[in-house]
Amino acid sequence: MTTLPELRDALGPNAWLDEAIERIRRHPAALAGLFPAAGRRCGRVPLPGLPGWTSDEAARVLMLAEAPAEVEPTYRYGDGDEKRAVLKALPLVAAGDTAVALLADALRTNDPRLVAAALGPYAVHLDQAAWRQGLLKCVFMGVPLAAVHGVRERADAELAEMLSAFAKERTAAGREVPADARELLDQLMGA
Amino acid sequence: MRIFDPHIHMTSRTTDDYERMAAAGVRAVVEPAFWLGQPRTGPESFTDYFDSLVGWEPFRAGQFGIRHHATIALNPKEANDPRCRPVLDLLPRYLAKDGVVAVGEIGYDSMTPEEDEAFATQLALAVEHELPALVHTPHRDKARGADRSIAVVKESGIDPSRVVLDHLNELTVAPALDAGVWAGFSIYPDTKMSPARMVKILHEYGLERILINSAADWGRSDPLLTARTAEAMLDGGFTSDDVDQVLWRNPVEFYGASGRLDLSDVSVDATFAGNSIQRGGS
Numbered sequence: 225m226t227t228l229p230e231l232r233d234a235l236g237p238n239a240w241l242d243e244a245i246e247r248i249r250r251h252p253a254a255l256a257g258l259f260p261a262a263g264r265r266c267g268r269v270p271l272p273g274l275p276g277w278t279s280d281e282a283a284r285v286l287m288l289a290e291a292p293a294e295v296e297p298t299y300r301y302g303d304g305d306e307k308r309a310v311l312k313a314l315p316l317v318a319a320g321d322t323a324v325a326l327l328a329d330a331l332r333t334n335d336p337r338l339v340a341a342a343l344g345p346y347a348v349h350l351d352q353a354a355w356r357q358g359l360l361k362c363v364f365m366g367v368p369l370a371a372v373h374g375v376r377e378r379a380d381a382e383l384a385e386m387l388s389a390f391a392k393e394r395t396a397a398g399r400e401v402p403a404d405a406r407e408l409l410d411q412l413m414g415a
Numbered sequence: 416m417r418i419f420d421p422h423i424h425m426t427s428r429t430t431d432d433y434e435r436m437a438a439a440g441v442r443a444v445v446e447p448a449f450w451l452g453q454p455r456t457g458p459e460s461f462t463d464y465f466d467s468l469v470g471w472e473p474f475r476a477g478q479f480g481i482r483h484h485a486t487i488a489l490n491p492k493e494a495n496d497p498r499c500r501p502v503l504d505l506l507p508r509y510l511a512k513d514g515v516v517a518v519g520e521i522g523y524d525s526m527t528p529e530e531d532e533a534f535a536t537q538l539a540l541a542v543e544h545e546l547p548a549l550v551h552t553p554h555r556d557k558a559r560g561a562d563r564s565i566a567v568v569k570e571s572g573i574d575p576s577r578v579v580l581d582h583l584n585e586l587t588v589a590p591a592l593d594a595g596v597w598a599g600f601s602i603y604p605d606t607k608m609s610p611a612r613m614v615k616i617l618h619e620y621g622l623e624r625i626l627i628n629s630a631a632d633w634g635r636s637d638p639l640l641t642a643r644t645a646e647a648m649l650d651g652g653f654t655s656d657d658v659d660q661v662l663w664r665n666p667v668e669f670y671g672a673s674g675r676l677d678l679s680d681v682s683v684d685a686t687f688a689g690n691s692i693q694r695g696g697s
């Protein structure tokens with residue numbers, strides 16, 4: 225799993241971020257104004273060497289790490305990109321399973337970027353039924369299963385049954401079954 | 416033709432509208448926070464609405480290749496309800512967002528003391544957050560409402576070139592332009608302003624500091640009236656460069672003053688990590 229020092233290194237020198245982090249350390253409430261500005265100040269570009277991370281997300285995770293008590297309101301008042309950054313921060317900043325309700329919230333949305341981010345490493349705290357529903361929702365929304373953390377380890381017989389029913393429905397309707405879902409199903413069925 | 420609709424309430428529109436708008440050349444919109452048909456009764460229903468304006472609606476628009484931005488404010492009508500006013504304290508959180516390019520719609524509905532206070536407070540927020548301001552002028556008693564709005568704008572100390580006075584007509588355009596603010600026109604099927612009348616106004620007052628919108632909302636309205644006005648301009652002797660100035664470059668200049676306008680290419684399909692998303696039955 226990606227660590228905070230790795231995120232900081234990948235961002236390179238950034239005086240705005242250093243000062244923002246310092247301000248948040250002294251006054252956690254400053255996060256409310258600084259967290260949304262990260263995209264404008266640190267860009268929104270993919271980070272070299274850290275696949276799946278962008279510069280704004282990394283900056284936001286580093287800021288949130290200085291004010292872990294602000295996780296809930298930061299998510300509550302976040303726009304799409306901010307919510308996604310909070311979800312990606314959870315395994316690095318949240319204590320135990322205290323923030324699992326945020327995953328449930330994200331899984332209720334219809335935004336594939338949030339649904340996918342809810343199924344990152346922190347989803348170990350999600351119960352199995354919710355995780356299966358989340359994974360099936362990804363298949364429905366066309367989110368590549370490669371974006372879901374630890375699919376192979378967690379997929380079980382119940383999920384196989386759900387995927388099999390989904391594949392039958394799609395086939396009956398003359399619609400395609402996404403290749404990665406088909407592959408996972410075949411693997412679970414021991415084909 | 417590329418069209419930027421600087422004032423349209425997409426929350427009230429269907430995906431068919433998004434499709435037709437994209438086909439007509441609409442590539443960017445600004446959705447101001449305003450009242451819905453049903454009055455709200457507390458701050459939480461505002462924040463859910465604001466969340467939609469900075470979260471769900473931009474996502475929906477993106478699926479049709481349309482870039483969506485928002486303006487955030489407590490609208491004048493609901494500023495009169497003491498149960499709603501606490502939302503003023505929550506506005507700074509939203510005014511910090513990437514997708515928020517102005518404070519608005521503020522201004523007057525019935526010109527009450529409560530509206531005076533909310534208007535002045537929110538103009539101050541615009542100055543503090545270095546954002547432009549979108550000012551709605553009242554539909555009843557419009558001329559006096561526009562004059563009084565101009566006076567409040569002057570008193571606030573905000574740079575008038577960062578303010579648009581919207582829903583203007585033949586009688587209110589001159590005072591607005593004279594005051595140095597932008598003049599906004601909402602083109603409606605049969606009420607506030609029509610494409611033909613708009614073309615006349617453009618001939619008389621020129622193309623500078625003019626914004627044209629469809630304002631399409633939950634009332635009888637048409638999200639394609641920006642395109643219809645562009646056609647009426649061409650028929651009325653304006654060039655396609657004139658159309659581009661009024662329907663693209665002007666709104667880009669006005670909202671660009673926020674420093675937050677993002678018009679980098681929007682692909683036709685929403686993408687996830689470079690992969691095209693099909694709309695699922697989720």
Ligand SMILES: [Zn+2]
Pocket residue numbers: 422424447449520630
């Ligand atoms: Zn409006």
